[in-house]
Amino acid sequence: MVDELLAxxxxxGDSEYLHEHLHVRYKQRLGRLAATIPVAGELARALDxxxxxxxxxxxxxxxxxxxxxxxxxHDAPQPEHEEIFRETIRLLKEGSAGGPLEAGGxxxxxxxxxxxxxxxxxxxxxxxxxxxxxxxxxxxxxxxxPLMTPKPDDLALLAKGATLLRLLMPLTSHSVLGHTHLVVLxxxxxxxxxxxxxxxxxxxxxxxxNRKMLQNPWWVAEHLLHESLHQKLYDFRHTHSxxxxxxxxxxxxxxxxxxxxxxxxxAHPVNYWDAxxxxxxxxxxxxxxxxxxxTERRMAxxxxxxxxxxxxxxxxxxxxxxxxxxxxxxxxxKELCWPELGPAGRFLVDWxxxxxxxxxxxxxxxxxxxxxxxxxxxxxxxxxxxGKKLPPELEAALLGVIADEADTIAGVLRVIDAEGPxxxxxxxxxxxxxxxxxxxxxxxxxxxxxxxxQKFSADGxxxxxxxxxxxxxxxxxxxxxxxRSSQSLIAVLLAA
Numbered sequence: 001m002v003d004e005l006l007a008x009x010x011x012x013g014d015s016e017y018l019h020e021h022l023h024v025r026y027k028q029r030l031g032r033l034a035a036t037i038p039v040a041g042e043l044a045r046a047l048d049x050x051x052x053x054x055x056x057x058x059x060x061x062x063x064x065x066x067x068x069x070x071x072x073x074h075d076a077p078q079p080e081h082e083e084i085f086r087e088t089i090r091l092l093k094e095g096s097a098g099g100p101l102e103a104g105g106x107x108x109x110x111x112x113x114x115x116x117x118x119x120x121x122x123x124x125x126x127x128x129x130x131x132x133x134x135x136x137x138x139x140x141x142x143x144x145x146p147l148m149t150p151k152p153d154d155l156a157l158l159a160k161g162a163t164l165l166r167l168l169m170p171l172t173s174h175s176v177l178g179h180t181h182l183v184v185l186x187x188x189x190x191x192x193x194x195x196x197x198x199x200x201x202x203x204x205x206x207x208x209x210n211r212k213m214l215q216n217p218w219w220v221a222e223h224l225l226h227e228s229l230h231q232k233l234y235d236f237r238h239t240h241s242x243x244x245x246x247x248x249x250x251x252x253x254x255x256x257x258x259x260x261x262x263x264x265x266x267a268h269p270v271n272y273w274d275a276x277x278x279x280x281x282x283x284x285x286x287x288x289x290x291x292x293x294x295t296e297r298r299m300a301x302x303x304x305x306x307x308x309x310x311x312x313x314x315x316x317x318x319x320x321x322x323x324x325x326x327x328x329x330x331x332x333x334k335e336l337c338w339p340e341l342g343p344a345g346r347f348l349v350d351w352x353x354x355x356x357x358x359x360x361x362x363x364x365x366x367x368x369x370x371x372x373x374x375x376x377x378x379x380x381x382x383x384x385x386x387g388k389k390l391p392p393e394l395e396a397a398l399l400g401v402i403a404d405e406a407d408t409i410a411g412v413l414r415v416i417d418a419e420g421p422x423x424x425x426x427x428x429x430x431x432x433x434x435x436x437x438x439x440x441x442x443x444x445x446x447x448x449x450x451x452x453x454q455k456f457s458a459d460g461x462x463x464x465x466x467x468x469x470x471x472x473x474x475x476x477x478x479x480x481x482x483x484r485s486s487q488s489l490i491a492v493l494l495a496a
Contacts, residue, residue: 002290002359007171011240011344012351015175015232019056021239023047026059029068037077039085040068046092054092056116060181061099063133064088065204083129099181101130109155111224112162116178118205120158121185123149138184141200142208145192148185154214158183161220164306168221168294172287177224179231181205188212196314197223199230207231218295218309218316225291229284241342243276256336261479262325262373264381267487275337278329279349285326286352290359292319321376323360328370330356364461371475372460374482375450381485385492386443394492395438401485402445406430408481409449412474416463422452453478 006013027044034041047055058064063084071081088100096103102119104126110117125131138147150158165173186192186208196219197209207227214220236242257272260281265271273281295309296319309316330353333341341349357363364370390398406426413423429448432441456463463471463478 007175057099060205104128111158118180160217165221176228180228185211216312240344242345258332275340282329289322382443382446386439
């Protein structure tokens with residue numbers, strides 16, 4: 001029932017409805033461009049005469065879409081835009097089955113045989129006007145990072161992930177994957193090395209996946225879903241009042257932001273999300289939680305064919321992480337971002353919250369400090385740093401963080417555990433063993449702190465529930481400590 005709801009609810013799930021509206025919106029945009037670029041009007045009329053499938057491929061083509069967007073930003077016609085529009089019309093007249101960029105791809109491979117599945121980029125793509133334009137778009141948005149040609153094993157694992165996703169959520173997978181027209185593999189290098197997968201609003205219909213991460217079909221299924229959901233939301237944003245106004249670097253400077261408190265280096269600006277990014281992540285985590293529930297139900301049945309979701313790194317996100325992050329984001333969006341959401345955006349968030357309410361059998365308390373999410377980041381930061389060889393100045397910074405955290409936690413224990421043994425454990429963990437690396441000592445210390453805090457959190461969400469003014473004040477001290485530490489650790493994490 002939830003699979004059908006996520007795939008067919010109108011307007012938030014029904015992809016056929018979204019594609020129809022997307023076609024109308026881009027026809028309008030081409031029509032407005034025709035006043036200064038007559039060939040844009042010719043393209044609009046050619047699309048009217050095309051079949052639904054061809055129109056879907058052309059409107060979803062990342063180069064065609066980006067060209068329309070760029071042309072809207074120029075006061076005068078640009079030769080490269082006119083050339084792309086003319087070449088698109090030529091391919092339509094020749095009866096090309098795929099999108100214009102796909103036409104120059106040669107022996108194109110897809111991530112699966114089901115109708116609507118996206119194709120996989122190869123660096124063997126011809127240097128035609130579409131190939132040049134696409135490489136330029138990637139360069140402008142990601143810098144000079146290279147793209148890759150997939151190997152047979154890569155293609156097999158992408159197809160296996162898509163098949164697994166279809167078995168878990170047949171209707172939702174068909175709906176969501178239909179918004180991804182192109183899959184691009186990237187090397188584990190440069191800026192790509194810090195991403196398992198990614199999408200970019202300015203490169204419509206395209207998802208990027210770190211080739212090194214293609215190990216576990218469950219992870220592949222999760223990230224095909226994750227990035228394709230972003231593409232689906234991008235299409236929704238193009239056709240509905242998701243935001244009160246389109247955000248730009250200037251308009252986002254002073255907007256309310258949601259802190260992704262579970263992310264490593266939480267104090268870093270990239271972990272403070274504007275309304276659109278917060279909604280995009282919420283959209284993903286609600287769907288991911290449903291997939292995790294299905295994974296639990298069908299793991300024994302599917303393990304013989306696809307292995308364990310957690311048996312091979314990188315592992316799939318677990319159910320509680322997906323549910324808890326979704327709950328946190330939904331509440332924070334309502335609290336902080338509501339004024340920035342348009343009518344459709346507010347309805348979308350409320351709809352997702354209703355889905356979440358229906359699938360989460362044990363939601364967090366309404367009043368919670370989310371200690372569990374902070375502790376996740378707290379330990380991941382320590383694991384990231386442990387074992388790394390650091391220069392003396394960063395080792396000194398790490399020892400300073402230990403001293404600051406030990407002082408804060410000692411103050412917390414004086415209130416909640418004055419007579420207990422945990423103060424002694426904390427003091428022992430704070431003493432450095434000279435024969436051990438500073439990173440390893442940091443991990444040991446944080447493991448002790450996390451164990452102590454979890455002991456005083458009966459429900460896993462806060463200290464000594466139900467909350468009292470005293471416990472809430474202590475939780476705020478702990479959260480401030482973690483945030484302060486993250487700020488101090490940014491340089492160490494970057495070095496590590």
